[in-house]
Amino acid sequence: MIGNSGLVITGAVHLDSDKDGSISFIGSTAYLNKWESSKVTAAVIQEKLVQDNLPGDGRAFVVVKNADLAMAKILELFTPDAIIFNEAINRSAVISETAKIGQNAKIGANCYIGNEVQIGANTTIYPNSTILDNAIIGDHTIIKSGTVISERCVIGDSCIIHTNVNIGTDGFGYRPSDDGRSIVKIPHIGNVEIGNHVEIGSGTCIDRGKFDATIIGHGTKIDNLVQIGHNCKIGMSTLIAGCTGISGSVTIGNGVTIAGHVSIKDHINIGDGVTIGGKSGVINDIAAGQTVLGFPAMEVKKTLRKWAVLNRLIKTGNN
Amino acid sequence: MIGNSGLVITGAVHLDSDKDGSISFIGSTAYLNKWESSKVTAAVIQEKLVQDNLPGDGRAFVVVKNADLAMAKILELFTPDAIIFNEAINRSAVISETAKIGQNAKIGANCYIGNEVQIGANTTIYPNSTILDNAIIGDHTIIKSGTVISERCVIGDSCIIHTNVNIGTDGFGYRPSDDGRSIVKIPHIGNVEIGNHVEIGSGTCIDRGKFDATIIGHGTKIDNLVQIGHNCKIGMSTLIAGCTGISGSVTIGNGVTIAGHVSIKDHINIGDGVTIGGKSGVINDIAAGQTVLGFPAMEVKKTLRKWAVLNRLIKTGNN
Amino acid sequence: MIGNSGLVITGAVHLDSDKDGSISFIGSTAYLNKWESSKVTAAVIQEKLVQDNLPGDGRAFVVVKNADLAMAKILELFTPDAIIFNEAINRSAVISETAKIGQNAKIGANCYIGNEVQIGANTTIYPNSTILDNAIIGDHTIIKSGTVISERCVIGDSCIIHTNVNIGTDGFGYRPSDDGRSIVKIPHIGNVEIGNHVEIGSGTCIDRGKFDATIIGHGTKIDNLVQIGHNCKIGMSTLIAGCTGISGSVTIGNGVTIAGHVSIKDHINIGDGVTIGGKSGVINDIAAGQTVLGFPAMEVKKTLRKWAVLNRLIKTGNN
Numbered sequence: 001m002i003g004n005s006g007l008v009i010t011g012a013v014h015l016d017s018d019k020d021g022s023i024s025f026i027g028s029t030a031y032l033n034k035w036e037s038s039k040v041t042a043a044v045i046q047e048k049l050v051q052d053n054l055p056g057d058g059r060a061f062v063v064v065k066n067a068d069l070a071m072a073k074i075l076e077l078f079t080p081d082a083i084i085f086n087e088a089i090n091r092s093a094v095i096s097e098t099a100k101i102g103q104n105a106k107i108g109a110n111c112y113i114g115n116e117v118q119i120g121a122n123t124t125i126y127p128n129s130t131i132l133d134n135a136i137i138g139d140h141t142i143i144k145s146g147t148v149i150s151e152r153c154v155i156g157d158s159c160i161i162h163t164n165v166n167i168g169t170d171g172f173g174y175r176p177s178d179d180g181r182s183i184v185k186i187p188h189i190g191n192v193e194i195g196n197h198v199e200i201g202s203g204t205c206i207d208r209g210k211f212d213a214t215i216i217g218h219g220t221k222i223d224n225l226v227q228i229g230h231n232c233k234i235g236m237s238t239l240i241a242g243c244t245g246i247s248g249s250v251t252i253g254n255g256v257t258i259a260g261h262v263s264i265k266d267h268i269n270i271g272d273g274v275t276i277g278g279k280s281g282v283i284n285d286i287a288a289g290q291t292v293l294g295f296p297a298m299e300v301k302k303t304l305r306k307w308a309v310l311n312r313l314i315k316t317g318n319n
Numbered sequence: 320m321i322g323n324s325g326l327v328i329t330g331a332v333h334l335d336s337d338k339d340g341s342i343s344f345i346g347s348t349a350y351l352n353k354w355e356s357s358k359v360t361a362a363v364i365q366e367k368l369v370q371d372n373l374p375g376d377g378r379a380f381v382v383v384k385n386a387d388l389a390m391a392k393i394l395e396l397f398t399p400d401a402i403i404f405n406e407a408i409n410r411s412a413v414i415s416e417t418a419k420i421g422q423n424a425k426i427g428a429n430c431y432i433g434n435e436v437q438i439g440a441n442t443t444i445y446p447n448s449t450i451l452d453n454a455i456i457g458d459h460t461i462i463k464s465g466t467v468i469s470e471r472c473v474i475g476d477s478c479i480i481h482t483n484v485n486i487g488t489d490g491f492g493y494r495p496s497d498d499g500r501s502i503v504k505i506p507h508i509g510n511v512e513i514g515n516h517v518e519i520g521s522g523t524c525i526d527r528g529k530f531d532a533t534i535i536g537h538g539t540k541i542d543n544l545v546q547i548g549h550n551c552k553i554g555m556s557t558l559i560a561g562c563t564g565i566s567g568s569v570t571i572g573n574g575v576t577i578a579g580h581v582s583i584k585d586h587i588n589i590g591d592g593v594t595i596g597g598k599s600g601v602i603n604d605i606a607a608g609q610t611v612l613g614f615p616a617m618e619v620k621k622t623l624r625k626w627a628v629l630n631r632l633i634k635t636g637n638n
Numbered sequence: 639m640i641g642n643s644g645l646v647i648t649g650a651v652h653l654d655s656d657k658d659g660s661i662s663f664i665g666s667t668a669y670l671n672k673w674e675s676s677k678v679t680a681a682v683i684q685e686k687l688v689q690d691n692l693p694g695d696g697r698a699f700v701v702v703k704n705a706d707l708a709m710a711k712i713l714e715l716f717t718p719d720a721i722i723f724n725e726a727i728n729r730s731a732v733i734s735e736t737a738k739i740g741q742n743a744k745i746g747a748n749c750y751i752g753n754e755v756q757i758g759a760n761t762t763i764y765p766n767s768t769i770l771d772n773a774i775i776g777d778h779t780i781i782k783s784g785t786v787i788s789e790r791c792v793i794g795d796s797c798i799i800h801t802n803v804n805i806g807t808d809g810f811g812y813r814p815s816d817d818g819r820s821i822v823k824i825p826h827i828g829n830v831e832i833g834n835h836v837e838i839g840s841g842t843c844i845d846r847g848k849f850d851a852t853i854i855g856h857g858t859k860i861d862n863l864v865q866i867g868h869n870c871k872i873g874m875s876t877l878i879a880g881c882t883g884i885s886g887s888v889t890i891g892n893g894v895t896i897a898g899h900v901s902i903k904d905h906i907n908i909g910d911g912v913t914i915g916g917k918s919g920v921i922n923d924i925a926a927g928q929t930v931l932g933f934p935a936m937e938v939k940k941t942l943r944k945w946a947v948l949n950r951l952i953k954t955g956n957n
Contacts, residue, residue: 012849013849014850075849076825083753083789084771090732092730094429094446108750112447112464114446127770128748128766128786133402145750145770148464151401151402152399162804164465166481166521175388182516185540187394188394189331189398201810202843203522203804203863211343219821221812223810223865224810224843225863237820237821239812239821245561260865261883261901261919263562263580263598265597278921279933281597310629310947314940429766430748431746431747433722433765449765449783467766467783483784483841485784488862493859494710501835502857503710504837524840524863548880582898625952
């Protein structure tokens with residue numbers, strides 16, 4: 001720590017904030033340049049950026065190896081309380097007599113909890129959520145408002161399911177009618193099984209399997225407005241960013257990173273540790289460890305070379 | 320049938336399942352190769368794959384012309400019961416006195432049914448759904464939880480509208496203000512009219528027309544997270560896969576197949592029987608029967624040739 | 639006005655409608671060609687299209703400088719009543735004792751209004767909406783069914799928030815765990831602040847900031863199924879069409895037009911008055927006033943030239 005060690009810090013802010021008694025972070029030279037004119041009194045600062053800089057009169061630097069990481073931990077200290085449930089189980093919630101509600105579970109106003117549903121201990125269901133028959137929700141899980149967990153689906157422990165999420169919609173599968181003149185729905189009798197420590201963003205849809213389960217592995221984090229088709233098997237600690245669409249029967253490994261607006265064709269296999277760049281369209285299997293980009297998605301260097309070739313072609317006489 | 324005809328089958332599973340007394344399907348050599356080590360006792364199998372193969376001790380093959388189709392029909396046999404409504408009309412639902420509710424209709428907990436709404440016979444409204452004033456829902460239709468049918472919209476018979484669907488949002492139309500300094504909303508006084516046997520996936524949005532109706536034809540199936548703009552006219556038995564966005568005033572024929580993450584520009588006409596490949600961007604009309612791909616979408620062969628040309632260019636000295 | 643000035647007009651329709659006593663609009667030669675066979679009795683018509691044309695027996699033209707604009711204003715006259723709230727505050731709504739509800743506010747059936755929430759005067763909350771603790775909603779604002787305004791978020795005056803919208807979901811931010819073996823959620827302690835006269839489409843998600851606010855400026859209009867990441871700052875009178883995904887920490891100016899299915903990388907800056915064509919992928923900053931297209935998005939002329947070059951390459955021997 002450099003500078004005034006007697007400061008009382010009551011919040012975390014950006015450098016351009018004018019809130020008194022706050023701390024911010026300096027993770028790059030650009031941020032360092034803003035420091036002098038900033039009204040913020042303290043900052044965590046990346047070690048290599050300190051050099052000869054002093055925080056200035058009455059201000060302080062907390063010198064750290066990784067400013068991003070330090071700030072993430074500071075935010076944990078300043079996290080405000082979650083919403084308050086004035087009754088643990090709101091009297092307006094409609095709960096089947098055959099549902100089992102765990103100890104210290106909270107159920108918000110106007111929820112519906114169906115027949116034979118199991119809600120784990122210390123789990124919180126926000127107002128206006130719907131949990132349909134025979135669904136099972138683990139312990140310490142949070143289900144936010146407007147979300148629907150459809151019949152027979154299983155959610156693990158310590159998950160966060162954000163607002164208006166759709167778990168267990170029927171897969172998009174049809175067959176021609178016997179007379180070949182129309183399309184007939186194929187029943188989807190499977191379910192969705194979600195591991196522990198999974199987070200699922202608002203509006204996201206995960207379809208139920210045709211016969212068995214669509215699976216989301218432990219620790220996987222899925223952003224808003226993502227579509228995951230029937231029968232997908234997604235590994236552990238995988239990240240899937242917003243607006244991505246994954247067709248049916250796709251298999252995705254562990255530790256995969258999928259950026260936003262990616263599309264993945266049905267029945268594709270994606271190995272462990274793969275990275276898929278934003279807006280890519282994946283139509284071939286991807287081996288473990290690869291980084292791909294573009295449509296059709298291929299090794300990132302190849303796609304960047306294509307982009308460069310096209311830029312050159314429009315500059316030459318060839319147009 | 321080949322093999323043990325005395326088996327009792329109680330479920331349908333994938334070949335890698337270990338559930339006793341189940342049936343699976345063998346539609347390709349890859350699946351056939353898994354059969355010997357599989358614990359499943361019976362399988363429907365594509366005729367041409369049988370040849371010399373026998374199911375093995377105590378196991379059975381049901382030989383069929385189309386294993387996919389046969390399995391779809393088997394799933395119909397094993398479809399579990401839908402959710403159970405403990406009261407036909409849940410006492411927590413708020414239903415306007417001027418709404419007309421058909422015979423044997425079921426209305427779940429915490430639904431809202433507005434003024435002058437009509438709900439058909441044998442129609443089921445899942446918990447936490449909202450049907451606003453003057454909407455009309457046909458017979459034998461299912462509306463799942465969290466879905467909102469906005470005022471004056473019309474849904475046909477035998478439809479399935481999945482969770483958190485949005486029918487009848489105002490179209491995205493604005494005009495400059497008279498002083499040219501801001502944007503003013505154009506009222507959308509039309510509605511949405513959905514035919515019979517239509518299925519609509521979770522989170523999907525269908526906007527109301529500016530003056531008249533946005534129309535979805537009989538038998539059309541729409542996947543999750545699809546956006547359909549104001550004044551679109553979509554034909555019969557058309558399939559639209561997930562994450563597709565269709566701008567305003569697009570006309571789409573009958574028997575069209577649109578894959579996932581497709582974008583269609585406003586005022587485009589798409590003929591009957593067209594197929595649009597995944598992630599395509601359609602900016603020109605498409606004549607009946609064509610198959611298109613890419614952005615800009617064009618005849619699939621042309622797009623594949625472009626992809627091949629680019630692959631060649633980055634391999635040659637031209638980069 | 640040309641023709642029969644004694645007509646009584648009771649609705650606005652398309653030229654192919656057969657509703658008596660209605661008015662339509664003629665903004666192009668294509669529409670003019672439909673006029674003679676149309677059953678519609680009156681039309682607003684673009685000045686330059688009139689020339690020698692007469693409306694015909696008993697019919698009328700209203701000649702205007704801008705038929706689109708005139709029609710938008712006519713629609714305002716024919717806008718039907720909004721839904722009727724039979725009780726201003728429905729008795730089934732669950733409203734915290736510490737919430738402050740403004741004069742003439744309406745709250746629909748089965749809503750939840752959390753602790754310390756403030757709802758402005760003349761604001762309408764449709765049935766089955768959820769407003770969580772400490773959120774603030776301005777005056778004359780409409781919040782439609784299924785929408786969730788999460789804790790501490792702020793919505794301005796005269797906004798329209800359509801159905802199943804998600805305001806204030808946690809941003810998609812994680813850090814490696816201390817042992818490097820899993821991913822840990824970064825708390826998002828900021829909120830979302832939405833200006834006045836903002837409209838937000840169905841299913842759209844706006845994430846809360848990490849420390850401070852995600853901001854949407856006055857008069858900005860956002861379509862359905864749009865994703866806006868944490869810490870974005872979006873200016874005034876900007877239009878964002880459906881299915882667009884905007885990553886975290888993006889800054890967007892005033893009067894920007896973003897078409898459908900656009901993707902924008904994190905930390906990008908987009909100047910005032912920019913236009914971004916449909917399905918573009920923006921990976922570089924865009925200076926004020928530019929029009930861009932494609933992936934990677936660049937000056938629209940350059941992208942069109944690339945498309946032309948590729949079309950030429952597949953026609954020559956080069957394939």
